[in-house]
Amino acid sequence: MSLQSLLQNAAGQSSSITMTTFLIDIGAALIIGFMIALVHMYKSSYTKSFVVTVAVLPAVVAMVIMIVNGSIGAGIAVAGTFSLVRFRSAPGSAKEIAAVFLAMAAGLACGMGFLLYAFLFVAIILTAILLYSLSKFGSQSNKARTMTVTIPEVLDYTDVFDDLFKKYTDECRLTHMKTSNMGSLFKLTYSLKLKSEAAEKDFVDEIRCRNGNLEIIIHRSIEEGEL
Template structure:
C-alpha cells in the first residue's frame, strides 16, 4: 500500500531516466483517453474539446516535470486553478469536472505518482458512470427543454402556462427572446412531463391550442459552441 505514494522520479539525483518520463506521459495519455470517453458518454460534445481534454493531462505532466520543484509546482498549480476559473464563465459543471480531473491526472503523473493517478482516476470515472446511469433511470428522463415560438399576442404567456399545467408536473420559465423586431416571441422552459404525457402529445396540445405556434422539445439544453 505504501507504494501508492512512491514517485518514480528520484528527487535525490539530478539525472532523469527518459524511459520513466515516457512512461508518465503514456499513462497520462491513457488516462486522458479514458476521461474523454467518460465525458462523451450520454452528453453533447464538440470534437475540439474532446481532443483538448485527451491531451491536457499529457501537457500538464510535462509542465510539472519541467518545473520539478516545490516553488515551481505551486506556481503551476496556481495557474491550473486560474485556467479553471477562466473557463467557468463559459462552461457547464460537467466540463469543469472534466478539466479539473485532467489537471489532477497531469499533476499526479508529472510528480511521478503513476499508481496513485491510475487508481484515483479509474475510481472517479467509475463513480461518474454509475451516477450517470443511475440518473438516466430516474424521473429526470421525463425532463425536457421546451422552446415555443409564437406571434405576439395578448395573454399568450398565460395561455401557455395553463396548457403546461395540464401536461407537466413542474415548469421552470428560462427566458424570452423577441424575433423579427418583436413580431414573434421565443419562450424557453424546462419542464417535467407527467407520466401519461409523451413528447408528441405535448407538442400536439400546444400546436392545436395556440395559433401560429412552433414547438421544439429536446432532452438536453443546447451546448455552448465555445467548448
C-alpha cells in the first residue's frame, strides 16, 4: 500500500465526521478537561498556564484522533500526543504528570466517540484522586526531619550524637557525610523521626552544645497534596 493511498483513505474517513458529531465530541472533551483542571487545583500548587493547558488538552487530542481516524493514523497520533509529556518546558510533579495523562486518555476516548466511557472513566479517577487527597494515605509523619549538622574534625562523627538520638528520636540514620573548610569540619546529614515535636528545641540546643555552636539545618517534609 502506497503512502498516497494511505493519505486518501485517511482523508475519506475524516470527511465522514459530521458537524454535529464534531461539536458534541469537542464540547464533551472541553467539559472533561474543565473537570480535570478543577480537581487538579484542589489542595495543589499550580500555575494558570498549566491549568488552562490541562483544560483544553482533551479537546486537542480529540481533534487529532478525529482527523486521523484510521488505524495507522490513530497509532501515530497516540504516540505523538503521549510524547508531549516528555517535552514539557519545566519538570512536573507526579500530580501534574497524572493530570496530563488523564487529560490525554479522556481526549482519546472523546475523539473515538466513546463519550459515555470517557465521562465514566474520568469521574471514577477524579473521585479516587479526591478521596486520596482527603485521606492521610501516603502522607509522611509530621515528626520526620532531615538534619544537617556541622562538627569539628576532632569529633568522631560515627557516634558523636548517639545518646541524643536515643533520647529524642524514634528513628535516625546517617545518610550523607562530607568534609568542608579544607577538611577541618564535617557536615553530617541525618534522616530522623522525632519522639515529640515539642522537644525539638531542646534537641537542637543539646546538639549545639555538642558541636560547638556550629551550623545546624533542619528540614521538614512539605505536603503539597500530590499523589
